[in-house]
């Protein structure tokens with residue numbers, strides 16, 4: 485649809501211009517997608533109509549269903565309906581051009597030199613099209629950008645429209661989950677079409693853990709299973725671990741001691757994302773049950789019943805160390821550590837639990853007036869963690885592995901006697917979330933559109 489430039493920064497689509505008496509010539513209707521349509525009033529746009537046209541005529545203008553577009557100063561406003569407008573800075577739009585000159589269509593990396601965009605850049609034309617908002621930029625050779633409406637809605641920042649790629653809803657659980665814990669079979673997990681792998685990772689994403697039944701009771705099969713998700717995260721404990729109570733490594737996991745509910749790697753800046761355990765054998769003794777606790781469930785109760793304690797655990801950094809191996813002395817960066825309850829700085833949602841009281845270092849950063857309330861807070865936290873309502877005890881055995889989200893689910897074990905052989909692996913949180921994102925692209929895409937694997941990954945992928 486050709487554009488008829490009206491003034492420096494305004495344009496009307498030719499058909500719109502010819503077929504309508506347009507209110508405030510810089511207004512046209514656009515694709516309202518699933519949103520109710522309605523006329524935008526001049527007041528809402530803070531725009532002086534170019535001709536004495538009432539808002540009503542704007543409503544009459546709704547012949548096609550494209551959003552209303554307006555430009556004021558350094559922004560383009562998109563009217564999704566009478567109450568819902570998004571404003572995008574010109575420089576922001578230019579910076580996010582996805583044309584092949586500005587954005588590498590294979591590597592999905594920005595090619596445009598952001599820093600050469602004039603601070604006062606203004607479109608020479610803006611036009612709503614069925615494919616999205618089309619913006620022409622003043623330059624020696626005309627440069628046209630196109631922004632799909634759904635992309636603009638997802639990435640609207642003024643205001644946020646709540647259409648961001650939200651993570652799958654979390655299903656928080658108590659000890660009652662033992663009646664039907666999330667489980668997949670080894671065959672499903674290993675199936676080459678990855679559908680079972682997607683089911684497995686979707687369970688982990690929702691529940692924070694998942695059992696895998698029918699696993700051949702060998703370290704080799706367990707390692708192969710772990711690698712289905714991503715490469716194994718190597719640490720001072722090695723890559724794939726196969727351990728017992730021989731203090732082969734300087735950590736109480738390599739003893740017969742009980743381990744209270746904890747998350748691993750609190751001494752790392754970046755604790756592992758997933759941890760898989762498979763008990764290969766336990767002979768000549770008893771005990772060694774596995775403890776699982778949903779840290780998000782316990783945090784939700786703490787927040788409800790003890791908001792002050794929640795707030796202290798959410799803001800007080802906790803130092804930690806791993807110093808049992810002569811060749812290693814781990815502390816997080818910064819050494820002051822991170823709070824027990826970590827939150828998304830944008831959404832405020834709880835996204836991480838970091839808790840290992842055994843690995844906790846010296847609390848030398850506490851506000852002197854905070855010391856006792858901090859200890860009261862962790863006592864309250866511990867009381868909830870160790871309640872029968874929270875603790876899910878399960879006896880693992882050869883053939884049944886369990887994988888946990890180490891940013892959410894705490895684990896532990898009861899003391900034991902005899903010979904007990906456990907194997908497993910860490911997977912990095914980014915490797916886990918990347919694999920889940922790729923599988924979601926493959927399987928959760930709109931069934932009416934070809935799988936993204938048959939086409940290029942969209943340059944409009946919500947993750948980019």
Ligand SMILES: C[N+](C)(C)CCCC[C@H](N)C(=O)O
Pocket residue numbers: 721725727735736737746747748749750840843
């Ligand atoms: C898993 N594996 C047996 C290899 C090591 C266990 C290390 C446990 C450590 N205290 C932590 O909480 O991170």
Ligand SMILES: O=C(O)CCC(=O)C(=O)O
Pocket residue numbers: 737743748772773774895896897906
């Ligand atoms: O031995 C177990 O069952 C668990 C050990 C443990 O908690 C760990 O390795 O982090």
